[in-house]
Amino acid sequence: MVKHQRHYWLMKSEPHCFSIDDLAAEPNQTACWDGVRNYQARNFLRDAIKVGDGVLFYHSNIAKPAIVGVAEVTRAGYPDHTALDPNGDHFDPRASEDNPIWYMVDVRFLAKLPVPLTRDFLAEHPVLATMDVLRKGNRLSVQPVTEVQWQAVLQVAGLSDPFVTGGA
């Protein structure tokens, strides 16, 4: 029997818009990751991200951008209905029920890192220095993370891997 291979992702958010604390405060600590309007990120949301995948929550566009928490995917890609709302910030007149164009996933809060992992810190770490998010000019708001990077984040944060339950 073949089990789904868990994948890992980094998702950016501007904390004054939606922060890790906002996610933790949501009902069921779960929110839909809406408003992504970039095709490459859309493709990840629509095609690649699956229930159970791990998410590194990254705060962007602040003085000290950093990975601040971890979350998990609780619903795979489905149409982002905010594209259909003409009064919303994420309205896209080209989108329709039949052709949603944009997709989102649901993510649930797992943990806040005891200390945010800043870019400066990441850049000094032998494994984490390779993360896509550090690449100059990388604007992708949803990007893949390797399992090695995922485990390194948890290790340096002093957290146990939430997907490893006892044993092993």
Added chain:
DNA sequence: GCCAACGTTGGC
């Protein structure tokens, strides 16, 4: 606030 990097748009 600056500006480099990038994605998108639209004229041709």
Added chain:
DNA sequence: GCCAACGTTGGC
């Protein structure tokens, strides 16, 4: 299909 102009992202 090319590419210049433009808008946005996001670190600094």
